[in-house]
Amino acid sequence: MTEVKKSSPALIAAAWVIVVLPTLWGLNYTVQNALKIFAKPAPAATAPMK
Amino acid sequence: MSLGFLDRDRSIAPAGYSRWLVPPAALAIHLSIGQVYSFSVFKNPLLALHGADGSAWNLKAVGYIFSIAIAFLGISAALFGAWLEKAGPRKAMFFAALCFSIGFFVASAGATTHNLALIYLGYGVIGGIGLGLGYISPVSTLIKWFPDRPGLATGLAIMGFGGGAMIGGPLANQLMAHFKAAGQPSIPYTFITMGAIYFVFMMFGVFTIRVPAKDWKPEGWTAPVRQSALISKHNVAVAQAWKTPQFMLLWIILFTNVTAGIGILEQAAPMIQDLFKGVISPTAAVGFVGLLSIFNMAGRFIWASCSDLLGRKVTYFVFFTLGAVLYFFLPLTRLDHLNSVTLFVLISAVVISMYGGGFATIPAYLKDLFGGYNVSAIHGRLLTAWSTAGIVGPLIVNGILDHYVANKLPKQDAYPLILHIMSGLLVVGFIANLFVKPVSEKYWLKDSETLTPVGAAH
Numbered sequence: 001m002t003e004v005k006k007s008s009p010a011l012i013a014a015a016w017v018i019v020v021l022p023t024l025w026g027l028n029y030t031v032q033n034a035l036k037i038f039a040k041p042a043p044a045a046t047a048p049m050k
Numbered sequence: 051m052s053l054g055f056l057d058r059d060r061s062i063a064p065a066g067y068s069r070w071l072v073p074p075a076a077l078a079i080h081l082s083i084g085q086v087y088s089f090s091v092f093k094n095p096l097l098a099l100h101g102a103d104g105s106a107w108n109l110k111a112v113g114y115i116f117s118i119a120i121a122f123l124g125i126s127a128a129l130f131g132a133w134l135e136k137a138g139p140r141k142a143m144f145f146a147a148l149c150f151s152i153g154f155f156v157a158s159a160g161a162t163t164h165n166l167a168l169i170y171l172g173y174g175v176i177g178g179i180g181l182g183l184g185y186i187s188p189v190s191t192l193i194k195w196f197p198d199r200p201g202l203a204t205g206l207a208i209m210g211f212g213g214g215a216m217i218g219g220p221l222a223n224q225l226m227a228h229f230k231a232a233g234q235p236s237i238p239y240t241f242i243t244m245g246a247i248y249f250v251f252m253m254f255g256v257f258t259i260r261v262p263a264k265d266w267k268p269e270g271w272t273a274p275v276r277q278s279a280l281i282s283k284h285n286v287a288v289a290q291a292w293k294t295p296q297f298m299l300l301w302i303i304l305f306t307n308v309t310a311g312i313g314i315l316e317q318a319a320p321m322i323q324d325l326f327k328g329v330i331s332p333t334a335a336v337g338f339v340g341l342l343s344i345f346n347m348a349g350r351f352i353w354a355s356c357s358d359l360l361g362r363k364v365t366y367f368v369f370f371t372l373g374a375v376l377y378f379f380l381p382l383t384r385l386d387h388l389n390s391v392t393l394f395v396l397i398s399a400v401v402i403s404m405y406g407g408g409f410a411t412i413p414a415y416l417k418d419l420f421g422g423y424n425v426s427a428i429h430g431r432l433l434t435a436w437s438t439a440g441i442v443g444p445l446i447v448n449g450i451l452d453h454y455v456a457n458k459l460p461k462q463d464a465y466p467l468i469l470h471i472m473s474g475l476l477v478v479g480f481i482a483n484l485f486v487k488p489v490s491e492k493y494w495l496k497d498s499e500t501l502t503p504v505g506a507a508h
Contacts, residue, residue, distance in 0.1 A: 012068050016070075025217065026213065034337045037335075037391075
């Protein structure tokens with residue numbers, strides 16, 4: 001009986017890393033931008049009291 | 051050069067090949083071609099270009115680049131679907147990568163010579179063909195590898211298309227900034243660099259993809275004896291499938307779901323600023339668009355995976371009932387009513403997740419009704435619903451907005467009408483879904499026909 005050679009778990013993990021890494025990079029960039037929607041607008045500059 | 055290594059027969063998985071290597075291959079393609087959703091980052095830089103005679107392009111003319119690409123996505127998916135079934139996913143992915151990259155290179159020449167027709171031809175036509183081929187190429191292969199979870203498998207791949215903009219947008223911005231700082235022509239060099247990067251990335255998909263051997267099935271898995279009447283054990287060839295009422299109903303389902311989603315996506319940034327005047331800054335509006343893209347992507351995976359448990363018909367009923375209600379109530383969150391940005395963002399995020407979910411669940415719905423035999427080709431033809439929605443959706447949205455602006459009516463009052471029309475469209479989708487029944491026996495492929503297949507033998 002011939003032994004079946006199974007795909008190595010390291011190879012599977014490497015394949016996922018190749019697609020997950022750029023996705024996480026893009027996700028991080030998008031989340032950083034998306035959070036701006038909940039940021040309070042900066043208060044308008046006011047003249048110092050005399 | 052012989053391209054024999056791309057043949058279907060040369061890409062049959064050896065025994066022991068893990069099916070978990072196939073989704074990354076599909077994702078490599080979809081994450082690349084999903085870049086098209088971020089094309090808007092090139093709009094302003096393209097408008098700033100000037101020809102030798104000082105001429106510049108206008109927004110409308112530049113906007114056609116994206117429209118042509120999406121139109122050719124639908125056309126090529128419909129035309130090449132049957133070829134793909136014969137040629138196999140590896141060859142289709144290879145040509146998708148080739149077209150997508152060449153599209154960038156031709157567009158680069160167009161930007162250098164200030165020739166918009168060349169950009170239409172490159173990014174729009176050639177790149178658009180790459181989009182169509184790439185979009186449908188891994189679908190039937192994934193369904194064959196994951197007969198136990200077809201929704202999860204196709205959801206994973208199609209999620210990549212939603213996520214592609216998250217990579218493509220910042221990548222383009224950073225490349226343009228880099229070339230500008232170096233004193234080089236930013237758009238042409240960015241196009242060339244992106245074409246090269248995406249080609250290499252897509253080649254990873256090309257060489258990783260495998261089709262399962264004939265009669266392969268997951269270890270320990272047996273097809274359920276009793277299952278929903280809507281999950282057919284029979285196959286329907288593409289030539290027959292598109293003549294069935296089920297195909298027309300699914301076309302309406304996809305069309306209504308996509309048109310409704312475009313109602314928000316098309317005007318997301320201006321809409322939130324108009325409905326919450328003075329509260330939402332342009333920067334925050336861009337953040338809102340980013341948030342929608344995350345939910346668009348997540349919805350593709352989550353809803354398609356859920357459809358494996360709920361069933362496809364029930365999943366679309368959720369989209370069409372919950373979606374119709376949410377679209378109806380969305381305008382009530384605005385400044386002069388409930389005045390809740392949080393509620394507006396939350397509802398928008400849920401409806402956009404269902405827009406993405408509609409895209410990702412449709413291949414599994416097709417597989418349930420027509421079998422896996424020609425599912426890529428059938429899916430390709432169904433994508434004409436997307437192209438049509440891409441034209442009709444903006445026509446509705448921009449038509450109503452233009453009417454309000456032309457008649458000097460408050461622009462924010464146009465949005466309730468737009469969103470209520472979209473809600474009504476979802477009711478149409480609900481009715482179409484209600485009528486979906488198993489495909490009649492007269493359309494089934496006879497066993498003798500499957501021995502000499504039009505498409506996939508395995």
